[in-house]
Amino acid sequence: MPIQALPDTLVNQIAAGEVVERPASVVKELVENALDAGAGRVDIELEEGGVRLIRIRDDGGGIAPEELPLAVSRHATSKIASIDDLEQVATLGFRGEALPSIASVSRFALSSRTAAQAHGARLEIDGGKAAPVQPHPHPVGTTVEVRDLFYNVPARRRFLRAERTELGHVEEWLRSLALARPQVELRISHNGRLSRHYRPVRDGGERVRRVAEALGEDFTSQCLAIDHAAAGLRLHGWVGLPTAARSSADQQYFYVNGRAVRDRTVAHAVRQAYADVLFHGRHPAFVLFLECDPRQVDVNVHPAKHEVRFREQRLVHEFIYRTLHEALASARAGLAGGEPAARPAILAGGAPGAWSAAPRQDALGLPVREAIAGYAALYGTPASEAAPADFAPAAGAAPMPAANEAEAPPLGFALAQLHGVFILAENAQGLVLVDMHAAHERITYERLKAARDGEGVRSQPLLVPLSLAVSEREADAAEQHADTLAGYGFELRRAGPQALSVRSVPTLLADLDPRALVLDVLADLREHGASRKLDEARNELLSTLACHTSVRANRRLTLPEMNALLRDMEATERSGQCNHGRPTWVQLSKAELDRLFLRGR
Ligand SMILES: Nc1ncnc2c1ncn2[C@@H]1O[C@H](COP(=O)(O)OP(=O)(O)O)[C@@H](O)[C@H]1O
Ligand SMILES: [Mg+2]
Numbered sequence: 001m002p003i004q005a006l007p008d009t010l011v012n013q014i015a016a017g018e019v020v021e022r023p024a025s026v027v028k029e030l031v032e033n034a035l036d037a038g039a040g041r042v043d044i045e046l047e048e049g050g051v052r053l054i055r056i057r058d059d060g061g062g063i064a065p066e067e068l069p070l071a072v073s074r075h076a077t078s079k080i081a082s083i084d085d086l087e088q089v090a091t092l093g094f095r096g097e098a099l100p101s102i103a104s105v106s107r108f109a110l111s112s113r114t115a116a117q118a119h120g121a122r123l124e125i126d127g128g129k130a131a132p133v134q135p136h137p138h139p140v141g142t143t144v145e146v147r148d149l150f151y152n153v154p155a156r157r158r159f160l161r162a163e164r165t166e167l168g169h170v171e172e173w174l175r176s177l178a179l180a181r182p183q184v185e186l187r188i189s190h191n192g193r194l195s196r197h198y199r200p201v202r203d204g205g206e207r208v209r210r211v212a213e214a215l216g217e218d219f220t221s222q223c224l225a226i227d228h229a230a231a232g233l234r235l236h237g238w239v240g241l242p243t244a245a246r247s248s249a250d251q252q253y254f255y256v257n258g259r260a261v262r263d264r265t266v267a268h269a270v271r272q273a274y275a276d277v278l279f280h281g282r283h284p285a286f287v288l289f290l291e292c293d294p295r296q297v298d299v300n301v302h303p304a305k306h307e308v309r310f311r312e313q314r315l316v317h318e319f320i321y322r323t324l325h326e327a328l329a330s331a332r333a334g335l336a337g338g339e340p341a342a343r344p345a346i347l348a349g350g351a352p353g354a355w356s357a358a359p360r361q362d363a364l365g366l367p368v369r370e371a372i373a374g375y376a377a378l379y380g381t382p383a384s385e386a387a388p389a390d391f392a393p394a395a396g397a398a399p400m401p402a403a404n405e406a407e408a409p410p411l412g413f414a415l416a417q418l419h420g421v422f423i424l425a426e427n428a429q430g431l432v433l434v435d436m437h438a439a440h441e442r443i444t445y446e447r448l449k450a451a452r453d454g455e456g457v458r459s460q461p462l463l464v465p466l467s468l469a470v471s472e473r474e475a476d477a478a479e480q481h482a483d484t485l486a487g488y489g490f491e492l493r494r495a496g497p498q499a500l501s502v503r504s505v506p507t508l509l510a511d512l513d514p515r516a517l518v519l520d521v522l523a524d525l526r527e528h529g530a531s532r533k534l535d536e537a538r539n540e541l542l543s544t545l546a547c548h549t550s551v552r553a554n555r556r557l558t559l560p561e562m563n564a565l566l567r568d569m570e571a572t573e574r575s576g577q578c579n580h581g582r583p584t585w586v587q588l589s590k591a592e593l594d595r596l597f598l599r600g601r
Contacts, residue, residue, distance in 0.1 A: 009128030012074060012097075012104035013153065018303040019101045022160060023050025023149060024169035025304065026106075029098035030144050031177055031186075034058035036079065036091045037142065040200065041185040044174065048191070049166030051149050059141040062114040065121035068133050072099045072110060072125060088294040092259060095303070099144075104128040105156070106149045112142040127152045171196060175214045176260045179253050179287050182210045211238065211287060215251055218244070219285055224331060226288070228323045231315060233292050235323045240285035241331060242277035243576070243583045251285035256297055258289070261308045266290070269317045273324035276539060277574055279581040290320070329573040410570055411585065414562035423562045430590040436557070436565065438578030443568045445546035445579050447508060452487065452542065458507040459489035466502040466514055467495055474522045475500055481525055488541065490521065512548055520544050543579045 006014075020026055027044060034042045037060025047053035063071050070076045077096030080086050086094065102108060103125040113120035120138025124131045150157040160166060167190055174196065178186055182201035189195055201210050212220045222244035227236040240251070254266050274284045298309040310316045411434070412427025423434040451457045470478070478485065478492045478500055485492055489506030505514050524541050557565070569575045569584065578584050594600055 008074065009104050012100045012128060015074070015097050015303075016101035016105045016153075017156075019098055020105060020149075021304075022169060023054060023166050024173050026050065026054050026102055026146055026149065027056070027170050028173045028177075028304075029093070029102065030054070030056040030146075031174070032092040033098065033144075034060055034142065035177070035181060035184065036093055037061045039141065039184060042187075044170075044186065044188045046167065046170060046188070046190045049160075049163035050170055051160055051163070051166060052147065054146040054149070055143065057141065057143040059139070062117075062120075062140050062142055063110070063112040064114050064117065065112075065133055065135075068110055068112065068121060068123040069130065072103050072108075072123065072130065074100045086300060089299060090257070090294060092305075094300075097303075102146055103130075105153050106151065107147040109145040110142070111136050111138045111145075113138045113140050115140050167195075174198075176253055178214050179211065180255050180258055180260060180289075182207050215285070215287070219251060223285070224327055226323065226327050228327075231319060232296070233290065233316065233319045235288060235290050235320060237288040238286065239288065239324060239327065241576070242274060242284070242328065242581045245274075245278055245282035245284050245581060247282065249283040252283070253287045255289045256299075256308050257291055257294060259299065259305065259308070262306055263308060263310075265310060265313050265317050266320060269320035270324060273321050273328060276579075277328055277577050277581055282581060288320075290316070292316075331574065331576050409567065411566040414559050414566060417557055417562065420556060423557070423565065425562070425566055427587075429587055430593055431588040432566075432585055433588070434566070434569070434585040435578070435583075438582055439565060439569050439575065439584040441546050442575050442578050442584060443565075443572045444508065445543055446572045446574060448488075448506070448542045448545060449539065451508070456487060457489035459486075459491065459504045460507040460510045461491075461504040462502060462514060466518075468500045468502060468515060468518060470498060470500055470519075470522060472498055474526060477525045478522060485521070485525075488521070488545070490518065492518065506545070509545060509548065517545065517548055520548065546579060 019029065023046070027046075027050065031042055031044065034056060037058060039058035039060035041059050043055075043057045045053065045055040045057075067078075075096045077094060079091045079094045079096075080089060099110070104127065107127070108125040109122060110125075111120055111122040120136050121133050122136035122138070123133050150160070171188065174186060174188060178184075178198040184198075185200040186196070186198040187194060188197070198210065198213055201207050208220055219240060220238075222241045223238040224241065225238055228234070240246075252270075254261060254263070254270075256263070256266075270284065270286065270288075278284060296311050298311070299305055301307045301309050408428050410427060411432050412425045415424045415426055417423055417436075421436060423432075423436055425432040425434065448457060475494055475496075475498060479494050482492065489504070489509075491503040493501045493503060495501040500518070502514055502518055505512075505517065509517060521541065521544065524544050575584060
């Protein structure tokens with residue numbers, strides 16, 4: 001075949017291969033155009049999952065009749081005019097290929113009117129072939145109709161899924177747009193029925209409502225509001241509490257200058273920020289907006305613009321990681337202590353976007369439902385197990401003095417210990433239940449980390465050095481990593497091909513059985529030391545140590561010991577969850593207790 005230039009329609013159909021994958025991608029492009037045109041309201045009508053019809057009507061600036069043919073020609077755009085504009089593009093579109101691509105694979109109509117025109121106009125295109133522009137009544141704004149998507153591209157049509165599935169994809173895109181543009185009203189109807197309605201947000205406080213409309217109150221009742229700026233970057237939005245992590249990564253929304261993107265740098269930074277507080281295989285939920293100078297990010301990397309490239313990737317990574325890490329760290333039990341300015345607001349109670357807003361404490365624990373279920377489970381224990389001996393009454397306990405409630409510690413004062421596992425405490429809000437083991441483990445872990453990152457883990461010599469029989473590999477590892485181990489407070493010497501002598505152990509762990517401790521550390525060393533840098537596994541190492549030290553279940557604590565644990569929790573970062581992301585305490589408010597007993601009805 002001789003070389004020949006491809007006809008326009010074919011060129012557009014090829015481009016459509018990249019830009020138009022399914023009805024959802026058409027909706028995305030058309031709604032983005034409406035937003036770029038300054039629309040305050042967008043109506044999205046779909047039939048049969050969008051395959052039969054997509055009609056999108058907006059109240060934006062509109063298109064002049066003489067420009068209609070241009071709008072649907074390839075590489076024609078009103079959004080950029082030079083490479084300089086491309087460097088700092090602020091609109092969602094700029095490639096000028098969505099309308100011609102969509103028009104080449106559907107029966108397409110574009111109707112519009114600008115404020116300067118007395119009447120509207122309409123342009124129809126069937127499979128890429130345009131009819132002349134006709135006068136057509138239309139309010140100021142634009143309507144795009146896309147019928148019979150892919151009717152002339154059977155290969156694509158075969159890839160379309162069931163109506164519900166296609167509708168689901170459309171709704172997911174719109175959810176993402178609804179989160180990014182809360183001021184815009186979005187109405188979605190399917191087969192003649194209104195399926196979603198995002199009402200516009202007029203002031204900041206209403207943003208929470210919009211987030212709840214998009215993601216549900218499960219998200220908004222268990223997240224932290226974030227707003228932090230530094231080094232020319234700003235990160236704001238909401239991150240789910242670790243205890244509200246999900247089994248899939250289905251609620252992760254990240255926007256760069258208002259554009260939804262998937263980015264490896266971002267994903268990695270977020271994962272790392274949660275690394276310490278999330279159970280393996282769980283995924284955090286978040287809605288985060290990164291704002292930066294448009295020149296710092298290249299958006300022209302992907303035809304559908306799902307990806308971006310940061311000029312200063314490491315800076316962005318560090319900024320996101322630090323911001324989230326600190327926000328999550330301050331999600332400590334009772335939220336006592338700490339700099340108020342660096343404390344995230346609990347969404348339900350605080351002003352959005354303000355770190356300094358006073359948090360509502362009860363939002364920190366589990367959602368009420370789960371808390372009550374937990375309580376019910378506790379209370380529903382068979383009578384034989386709940387023998388009176390199991391309940392350690394607080395003999396001579398000093399309940400919290402009502403007079404100075406304002407100064408009372410957030411987690412209150414211990415009343416009793418239950419089943420050797422839970423601490424019951426009374427605070428200003430009501431009853432606090434603490435999982436001793438989980439709480440203590442977290443506290444020790446955070447202390448070890450702080451010590452390691454500060455002056456180093458203090459070490460205490462054993463009165464009599466302990467000799468330990470180990471495998472040759474373990475002995476080798478201990479020898480090879482002697483310096484690192486010293487940094488964790490262990491002094492180990494080789495005493496033979498398969499023997500070590502333990503000279504000192506970390507002071508924090510001095511009460512424990514040194515044999516079990518060292519063997520566990522060696523196991524960690526063997527697992528991580530060889531394969532990847534020990535550095536990366538350092539927190540896992542400390543986590544292993546912390547696990548040893550924590551109060552084992554069934555240990556009877558005295559009231560002063562319990563109170564000391566509560567005070568430690570209040571002072572410890574991340575103490576709202578144990579090292580595996582489970583909650584360490586729950587709050588049952590007086591109102592919830594009343595409800596349990598149907599009081600006041
Ligand atoms: N809903 C709309 N309202 C006003 N103008 C629009 C609308 N949709 C498209 N246009 C105009 O048509 C042009 C081409 O749109 P499109 O093919 O999506 O390319 P791009 O968005 O990349 O510019 C846009 O630059 C804009 O001027
Ligand atoms: Mg566009």
